[in-house]
Amino acid sequence: MNVAAVFEDLVTLQRTADKAHGRVQQLFDDYGRSPVSEWLENQRTAWHTAWKAWVDDVRGVQEAIRAYAFEQGREIRHVDADVKKAARPPGPAV
Numbered sequence: 001m002n003v004a005a006v007f008e009d010l011v012t013l014q015r016t017a018d019k020a021h022g023r024v025q026q027l028f029d030d031y032g033r034s035p036v037s038e039w040l041e042n043q044r045t046a047w048h049t050a051w052k053a054w055v056d057d058v059r060g061v062q063e064a065i066r067a068y069a070f071e072q073g074r075e076i077r078h079v080d081a082d083v084k085k086a087a088r089p090p091g092p093a094v
Helices: 003-031 041-072 076-087
Strands: none
Touching: 003 041, 003 076, 041 076
């Protein structure tokens, strides 16, 4: 696999993590910002499932970024920044 394809895989992983984070945020918006202990059981379950998916996705992308940075001889923080920048949705045309 070439380096560009591997980088695109990192971007895809980051977008997946971003989408999972959006789901967690959406549940907060839907259920309210009150403590999770005050939510109904099904709300707590939905939020916990979404939160765990987000954490797992973040862990996966960070592991992949570390491996890629090591293989490419680059600093993790630079690869992380490049991936996050590439994963952002395009802004409005100016």
